Amino acid sequence: MALNQFQIVYFEATRRCNLRCPSCMTGSNDPRKVRRRVRSELTLAEIRDRVLIPARRVGVHTVGWSGGEFLLRKDALDLLRLTVEMDLGCSVLSNGKALTRQRLEQIKAVTRGRAKIIVGLNALDEENRWSRDSDSDRSLQVLKDCAELELGRHVVITIGKYNTESFDKTIDYIVKNNISYNRSPLVARGSGAQCFDQLGFDRHDLEKYFHPALRRNPHGYVSYTPFFLSPELHTEASGGIRNNTVPENPAIGCWAGSWLAINAEGDVSVCPVLLDVLNGGNVRDFPIDELVERSALFADITDRSRLKGRCGRCRYQYTCGGCRAMAYFHTGDYLGEDPTCFFDPVDRSTVSEYEEETNRVFRKYLLVARAAGVYKPPTDLRRASAVRPLEKETA
Ligand SMILES: C[S@@+](CC[C@H](N)C(=O)[O-])C[C@H]1O[C@@H](n2cnc3c(N)ncnc32)[C@H](O)[C@@H]1O
Numbered sequence: 420m421a422l423n424q425f426q427i428v429y430f431e432a433t434r435r436c437n438l439r440c441p442s443c444m445t446g447s448n449d450p451r452k453v454r455r456r457v458r459s460e461l462t463l464a465e466i467r468d469r470v471l472i473p474a475r476r477v478g479v480h481t482v483g484w485s486g487g488e489f490l491l492r493k494d495a496l497d498l499l500r501l502t503v504e505m506d507l508g509c510s511v512l513s514n515g516k517a518l519t520r521q522r523l524e525q526i527k528a529v530t531r532g533r534a535k536i537i538v539g540l541n542a543l544d545e546e547n548r549w550s551r552d553s554d555s556d557r558s559l560q561v562l563k564d565c566a567e568l569e570l571g572r573h574v575v576i577t578i579g580k581y582n583t584e585s586f587d588k589t590i591d592y593i594v595k596n597n598i599s600y601n602r603s604p605l606v607a608r609g610s611g612a613q614c615f616d617q618l619g620f621d622r623h624d625l626e627k628y629f630h631p632a633l634r635r636n637p638h639g640y641v642s643y644t645p646f647f648l649s650p651e652l653h654t655e656a657s658g659g660i661r662n663n664t665v666p667e668n669p670a671i672g673c674w675a676g677s678w679l680a681i682n683a684e685g686d687v688s689v690c691p692v693l694l695d696v697l698n699g700g701n702v703r704d705f706p707i708d709e710l711v712e713r714s715a716l717f718a719d720i721t722d723r724s725r726l727k728g729r730c731g732r733c734r735y736q737y738t739c740g741g742c743r744a745m746a747y748f749h750t751g752d753y754l755g756e757d758p759t760c761f762f763d764p765v766d767r768s769t770v771s772e773y774e775e776e777t778n779r780v781f782r783k784y785l786l787v788a789r790a791a792g793v794y795k796p797p798t799d800l801r802r803a804s805a806v807r808p809l810e811k812e813t814a
């Protein structure tokens with residue numbers, strides 16, 4: 420098996436928060452639970468020694484800081500400074516409340532302008548306040564300030580039954596402003612467990628409302644499922660780079676197996692929305708590189724030949740993989756088929772009517788991904804490997 424390569428660490432460094440979103444997956448809307456767990460938060464030294472330093476050995480090049488509200492950590496700026504000093508890319512996922520202009524300037528200064536700011540935005544109207552305990556105006560202002568300060572920006576849209584109708588309008592606004600985005604499914608993690616049955620989207624919502632907008636726009640190709648990309652095209656574009664059977668360069672479809680997720684107390688999982696429910700081990704027991712090598716969960720998730728049901732007989736088993744979180748939260752089996760998918764393949768010869776469109780837009784996405792530093796065309800890879808021996812000789 421190839422050595423596991425994970426490009427991004429998504430790090431929920433605290434459960435504390437200054438908002439109370441009703442379906443919060445980290446339970447940050449429940450002050451009693453937060454108080455109980457806050458004493459077990461990883462310290463800066465633990466984060467450096469057990470996560471950041473060993474993470475580089477498994478290929479990590481970027482750390483996505485999140486929470487709770489990451490900026491409520493007293494050492495948030497120190498962590499950002501450290502990330503950049505270690506020559507790692509960094510992003511901050513925030514609800515925007517603490518992201519004043521002054522705070523953005525501080526972030527820019529300590530990261531030498533290299534931080535990307537990510538805000539959650541579920542809708543442009545009052546639906547945002549309903550699902551996120553915050554008016555969309557706050558997120559929109561942060562996005563404008565970032566543009567003026569020349570900080571990178573990205574939007575996360577958590578999708579569920581509450582934003583089926585408004586999704587198109589939200590995407591149009593984001594695309595018009597040239598911002599990248601990804602969809603994240605509402606899940607039954609933390610306080611989400613109480614509303615998942617009522618608010619989680621189903622295959623009809625996905626087919627009718629979310630998927631048409633997602634497949635149309637290259638800025639949203641970061642990660643979504645079902646992803647009808649021809650496996651041959653990905654192999655050609657990536658130069659054959661993969662993490663066992665998970666596509667890399669660029670990562671697409673379901674990202675489980677492409678990145679590492681860590682919660683505030685050091686538990687590691689294969690996706691942010693699966694933290695606290697699927698545990699691959701704790702970094703206090705093993706540094707993160709050793710932990711992923713030992714973990715049965717990581718071995719399973721990076722082997723897509725083990726997928727079951729429709730995902731197991733599908734032409735897109737490799738390029739899509741089906742949302743592993745949807746499989747888990749609906750069936751209890753993280754290798755099961757993704758029940759929210761609306762594609763019914765007979766076998767690997769069944770081609771989706773959307774493959775051609777997906778291939779065409781994916782080619783445009785490669786330009787976006789290259790500019791964002793998450794994709795290298797095979798010509799660049801060949802050039803890099805051609806100069807490497809010379810570098811070694813002269814070192
Ligand atoms: C837990 S928050 C932490 C960062 C920051 N406080 C924020 O809200 O953006 C990270 C992301 O998780 C999303 N989220 C919250 N609860 C969720 C749930 N039950 N299922 C899926 N995503 C959820 C939020 O919308 C946000 O985009």
Ligand code: SF4
Nearest residue numbers: 436440443447487514
């Ligand atoms: S979703 Fe984010 S902003 Fe809302 S309560 Fe949870 S951590 Fe706080």
Ligand code: SF4
Nearest residue numbers: 645730733739741760
């Ligand atoms: S059946 Fe599974 S792998 Fe195939 S497109 Fe649907 S979600 Fe993706």
